Amino acid sequence: MNKLFPKDFLWGGAISASQAEGAYLDDGKLPSTVDTMISGPYMERFASFGKDIDLDNNYYPSHNAIDFYHRYKEDIALFAEMGFKALRVSIAWTRIYPRGDENAPNEKGLQFYDDLFDEMKKYNIEPVVTIVHYDTPLYLADKYGGWKNREMIPYFEKYCKTIFERYKDKVKLWLNFNEINSMTFMGILGASMPVFRSSPDYFQSTYNAAHNMLVAAAIATKLCHEIIPDGQMGMMLAGQLIYAATCDPADEWQSLYENRRHYFFADVMMRGHYPAYTKRFYEENNITVDIQDGDLELLSENTCDFLAFSYYSTMTAKAQGEGASIGNMVTGFDNPYLKKSEWGWTTDPTGLRILMNNLYDRYEKPLFLVENGLGAKDEINEDGTINDDYRIDYLKQHIEAIKEAMDDGVETMGYLSWGCIDLVSCSSGEMSKRYGYIYVDVDDQGNGTFNRYKKKSFDWYKEVIKTDGGNI
Numbered sequence: 253m254n255k256l257f258p259k260d261f262l263w264g265g266a267i268s269a270s271q272a273e274g275a276y277l278d279d280g281k282l283p284s285t286v287d288t289m290i291s292g293p294y295m296e297r298f299a300s301f302g303k304d305i306d307l308d309n310n311y312y313p314s315h316n317a318i319d320f321y322h323r324y325k326e327d328i329a330l331f332a333e334m335g336f337k338a339l340r341v342s343i344a345w346t347r348i349y350p351r352g353d354e355n356a357p358n359e360k361g362l363q364f365y366d367d368l369f370d371e372m373k374k375y376n377i378e379p380v381v382t383i384v385h386y387d388t389p390l391y392l393a394d395k396y397g398g399w400k401n402r403e404m405i406p407y408f409e410k411y412c413k414t415i416f417e418r419y420k421d422k423v424k425l426w427l428n429f430n431e432i433n434s435m436t437f438m439g440i441l442g443a444s445m446p447v448f449r450s451s452p453d454y455f456q457s458t459y460n461a462a463h464n465m466l467v468a469a470a471i472a473t474k475l476c477h478e479i480i481p482d483g484q485m486g487m488m489l490a491g492q493l494i495y496a497a498t499c500d501p502a503d504e505w506q507s508l509y510e511n512r513r514h515y516f517f518a519d520v521m522m523r524g525h526y527p528a529y530t531k532r533f534y535e536e537n538n539i540t541v542d543i544q545d546g547d548l549e550l551l552s553e554n555t556c557d558f559l560a561f562s563y564y565s566t567m568t569a570k571a572q573g574e575g576a577s578i579g580n581m582v583t584g585f586d587n588p589y590l591k592k593s594e595w596g597w598t599t600d601p602t603g604l605r606i607l608m609n610n611l612y613d614r615y616e617k618p619l620f621l622v623e624n625g626l627g628a629k630d631e632i633n634e635d636g637t638i639n640d641d642y643r644i645d646y647l648k649q650h651i652e653a654i655k656e657a658m659d660d661g662v663e664t665m666g667y668l669s670w671g672c673i674d675l676v677s678c679s680s681g682e683m684s685k686r687y688g689y690i691y692v693d694v695d696d697q698g699n700g701t702f703n704r705y706k707k708k709s710f711d712w713y714k715e716v717i718k719t720d721g722g723n724i
């Protein structure tokens with residue numbers, strides 16, 4: 253097998269607006285749902301979602317993030333130095349329509365992304381743009397209760413139309429909702445609504461929100477194809493692979509059942525219809541989805557062009573006993589074969605190869621790995637160097653696994669590592685959970701110079717790209 257990746261393989265990195273930009277009220281922007289989230293342990297951070305912003309008593313990491321809004325030129329020059337072919341960013345909906353329901357878009361917000369895409373173009377870096385990366389306008393989420401309400405759709409449609417028309421000559425690769433399946437494990441964030449698993453209407457709200465988002469995504473695909481004939485729309489799945497904890501058939505069934513909870517979204521967006529297993533699942537969980545006239549046709553006529561996904565780690569499922577999965581919940585039963593990061597995430601490069609093969613067998617459409625990486629604490633040595641060998645090791649193993657999958661026959665568009673520059677963690681709001689090739693001098697409370705420093709992995713990734721993966 254040829255060791256090298258294809259010449260047109262899209263090497264690069266990925267960030268999102270709320271985790272990098274900061275400037276949360278600059279140039280007309282208003283708060284998004286994520287701007288209400290405090291830093292802190294997972295449960296506290298998620299409990300703050302949608303609550304009033306209380307600057308006197310809380311710290312909100314998205315408000316300044318890494319100040320990409322003002323420093324993007326410096327950052328893009330560093331990405332270009334590494335040889336990036338592509339960069340995934342997201343547009344903050346609240347820069348374009350600050351409340352979400354305005355008649356006209358905010359010109360200053362539109363101009364920011366024009367400038368950003370022009371800067372990338374200077375270095376031939378292809379933009380890969382996420383339309384919503386968890387950051388719905390707070391005003392809309394408050395007023396309508398998030399995506400469980402169908403009234404969100406026309407606002408989203410208008411936002412999509414505006415950005416497609418404005419950037420049609422600059423952006424060809426689009427992603428609709430970041431990790432759409434995350435609404436089933438962190439509903440409040442994924443579906444922008446205040447429903448926790450413990451809520452009595454959890455299933456009903458989540459699967460109605462899912463339907464509304466699937467319809468909205470189909471509308472976005474339709475618009476994208478109409479407005480940007482050479483544009484492509486990808487769906488974005490949080491890549492989950494859930495093994496059976498043992499070869500007990502009951503565990504194997506549990507694993508199939510839980511994997512389907514994630515495939516569900518791709519099944520609809522890539523194949524264009526609700527999968528057969530949905531019927532029983534809805535019946536058993538008393539879910540009634542409000543499917544309106546024309547919805548099913550829209551879904552079937554507007555499937556996605558490629559499947560983008562994130563991949564970090566794998567989980568295991570067990571039907572009974574200690575550590576068993578509860579209902580549809582994966583409880584993170586330990587996998588004795590895998591090591592874990594400081595945040596409890598397993599390292600499993602073979603899982604990536606398996607997942608890629610599974611996804612390609614199932615949909616036969618190109619895959620694009622748009623997030624992968626190791627969150628770790630980095631230290632600056634006295635001489636200013638940062639030796640992140642652990643990160644290089646993780647990335648190397650995963651890039652090798654991608655090549656294996658490609659040699660297995662999986663069509664793969666590219667590899668974008670997550671947080672190519674350190675940014676705010678989504679789950680904890682910490683800065684100290686770092687993913688980058690570039691260190692940003694900011695701590696968990698937002699103190700620091702915001703200066704950027706190259707880590708050891710910076711030169712390593714530069715060499716990987718330069719040699720088409722030959723020198724890994």
Ligand code: BG6
Nearest residue numbers: 430431562627676677678679680
């Ligand atoms: C993905 C999200 O789930 O994982 C990113 O799309 C997120 O926004 C990434 O940052 C890593 O998760 P975390 O919690 O370590 O930031």
